[in-house]
Amino acid sequence: MSANLxxxxxxxxxASLAALGVALAHVPPFLLTGLGLLVGSLIALPLSRFDWRQWRVPPTTLAVGVYGLFGFHFLLFIALRHAPPVPANLVNYLWPLGIVVMAPLFLPGVSLTGxxxxxALLGFAGAALAILGGRASDPNAPLWAWGYIPALMSAFIWASYSLLTQRVRAFPNAAVGSFALVSGVLALLCHAWLEPSTALSAKDWGLIALLGLGPLGGSFFMWDAAxxxxxxxxxxxxxxxxxxLSTLVLLAMQREVPGWPVGLAAAMIVGAAVLATRRT
Structure with a gap:
């Protein structure tokens, strides 16, 4: 499969993360993240053909992986607790822009063209329009909240993690399982420290399994390979x-028809993707 695919x-x-998050909104976020990451780490077993040696990476590589997976989610959850969710999510979605503009700083032989x-700017404008146009914003939300700072930091962490994995010594794709495993344990420790204990139903466990196999598991292995x-x-x-896509999934769950802002956002993002992937 090609890198873009x-x-x-x-x-x-x-894109399914928000929908699963809505269905599991009653589960404390660090508990949800920790369990999801632990389930996601199990994907490395068939990838490595149950060879644990493929999970082993140098300490610096493991630190980069935990920095990305745990650091990103830790700061994002802090941001969502201390800032209005929609604009905080928008600030967090600066990470694709960060990947584009920071690539020449992290990767040798990569230059940034106009x-x-x-x-990148067109894509970010489309992403902002998708978020603000796909959900009703709170008119009473404050203009500033300190939670925007960790949202910005989480964006930087995911962008830099994505680039740093290309700078460390090459590691098997299955080693992402060790990143998820350690990050999941740290998230559960945060749950024990910061959050109340919660009883989970059989339905909750099923949705958490989907979360771990998808947006908090399988996606990380695909992202690394890409x-x-x-x-x-x-x-x-x-x-x-x-x-x-996340906005469209949420609208579909609520049986709402996307308005013109979402349609315009789609055109802007698709146009940006075509422009960036054009070979000339």
Whole structure:
């Protein structure tokens, strides 16, 4: 499978995160993340053909993986608790833009062209329109909240993690399972420290399994494979599809018809992706 198709598959899985999050809104976020990541780490078993040696990576590589998976979710949850969710989510979606503009700083031999910059800005504008137009914003929301700072930091972490994995010593795709395993344990420790205990039903466990196999598991393996095979600048622009698809999934769940802002956002994001992936 090509790098862009792998990236799109990961993006499609991430688009289901909001819908699953709505269905599991009663579960504390760190508990949900920890269990999802632990389930997701199990995907590495068949990938490695149950060879644990493929899970082993140097300590610096493991630190990069935990920095990305745990650091991103930890700061995002803090942001969502201390800032209005819609604009905080918008700030967090600066990470695709970060991948595009920071690629030359992290990856040798990669340069930034005006075409990629324009495509990134167009994609971000489309993502902003998808979020703000796909959900009713709160007119009473404050103009500023300190939670925007961790939202911005989470965006930087995911963008830099995605690029740093290309700078460390090459590691098997199955090693992403060790990133998810350690990050899941840390998230559960945060749950024990910060959140009340919660009883889970059989339905909750089933949805958590889907969460782990999809947006908190399978997507990370696909994302890693895509970055190893493709152009980080193109993949960064394609990532702007995530908030658009997520908004469409939520609207479908609520049986609402997308309005013109979502349609315009789709045209802007698709246009940005075509522009960024054009070979000339």
């Amino acid at each position: 792998l990236a799109l598959a990961a993006i499609a899985l991430w 075409r990629h910059v324009f495509a 970055l190893k095979r493709g152009d980080a600048r193109q993949i960064g622009v394609l990532s702007f599809l995530t908030p658009l």
